[in-house]
Amino acid sequence: MASFVDRVRRLPALGLGISTEYGASAAPSALDISALRAAHAAYAGFLEVGIEVVKGLDGTAQHWVRQGWPTTYHFLDVNLDEAEDFDPPWLQAVAEIAGHMQPAWMCGDAGLWHFGRRERGHMLLLPPILSAEAARGQAEGVVRMRETFGYEVLPENPPGHVYLGDLHILDFYAQVADLADTGLLLDCAHLAIYQRTMGYEPLTGLDGLPLDRVVELHVAGSTPHEHDGVTYWEDDHTPEVLAETWIIFDWLVPKLPNLKAVVFECERNPLHTVLAGFERLATALEDRVMAHEAGEQR
Template sequence: MGLGYRRELHDGILAHRDGIGWLEIVTDQFLNDPDNPLLETLRESFVLVAHGLEMSIGSRAPLDEEYLAAVAAVADAVDAPWVSDHLCFTREEGVALHNLTPVFRTPEHAELVAARVRAVEERLGRPFLVENISYYVDPPSEMTEPEFLTAVMERSGCGMLLDLNNVTVNAANHGFDPYAYLDALPLERVGQIHLAGNTPEGVLLAGPTGMETDRHDGPVGEDVFALLAYVADRVDLPAVMIERDQNFPEDFGEIADELRRTREVLAASGGAR
């Protein structure tokens, strides 16, 4: 069981270190300072995993070698067992989008992304996991999202960071069955899981056309815990963590309770190892 490191949770994390197995750091916060003393302090108590935002692995442009070198420096500094980023693009032709943008899902693009993933893994010298994103526009594509994710993983040999909150948000917004979505994935390739929740205020548009937004700003939802149990019934899960990005509770006990609840779900499902 792990937790996404956020500075707002720092004191609570250290006070509850016995109940947290590892931490996920946001790589991009340390690209210019991989030797930050904070990372060394955290390494004294936790395994650190590096999770990035701007690899833009789904782009058609050449890999940003400068960015990749900076990510590698952070991963090396914390001896990360793996590195992850989102299967999307965040920039194209020199334009920064400041958004995790979905790709056009075609067999040709899956092959291109897989080649980029292989190059990233070779440069990092450690496994690279691709994460499913939440999205509000689903461009017409030749492949479903599970088909595209599967193709990228099979052609590159990489693993997956499965964000179950993103699955629930997309299922609600685009009208698909989240369990069928999971059934269509090679779950044996899941190397890490994100759990999160959204406050009721997370609505993009009001009325019948309203869309749920992915905010990661609330307790883990019951629908997310149900999906976790479903996955854990089918495969062993090496690493599961809770991700809270905003609206942090004043009492860290709320986070600690979620960690305990997650362990209970995994134990009941027989999927923990």
């Protein structure tokens, strides 16, 4: 197979997009993503569809796919470092859904989506053990998915409240990217939560991340909570984006040569509450394009 350097050139530039998962559009005051595309096409260039194969696509995602609008496939049900997760029924279901969607690529939080067998009562999302051994396991899963389905697979740094292991989370995913020869989805909100939880500054560790591997960025809001005197941040996709998330995003955008997509995860909020976030993201991407064009003209 061609190297990532060659493969990334063939990936489409999707621009700014939105996310959904089964049932999200049915939430009270949820964002009407088709209406968003009609009114603000630049904010809804593609739809990242979160998928658990036992649920499939809801009506909102089905409508989007029927229009032939761009999508990405965001898995919600596979532990990449567990070979037994790649069982024939799951593989067949993923192939059928992807065949229907024709996504630009596959991606997803590369952590633990379930504990024990894959079934409803065991579903959760935990970060991986941040060790070299776990990075090797994840890399093997990325390669397995890429070779099985024929799509680029972008592992994402997941959210969490407790992190185990001896690696910084960015060093962990740098190892995964190198071992799997893959691109990355970097979630700026998840990273901001990690940095706060671990007591780091927002940009800690980014100097060691292979920036040419970052293909997609996520931005989302999060909410602080307190329990027994301990403050933690919930990745709940509100419009209230942490200042550290914006610091990370603004630092990254002009430095990513292979950035193809940005998602504002805000699917359960009414349009008027999220427009400012979309505007800020769109402006950053426009400035990036203008700076790139100016550089080419010099």
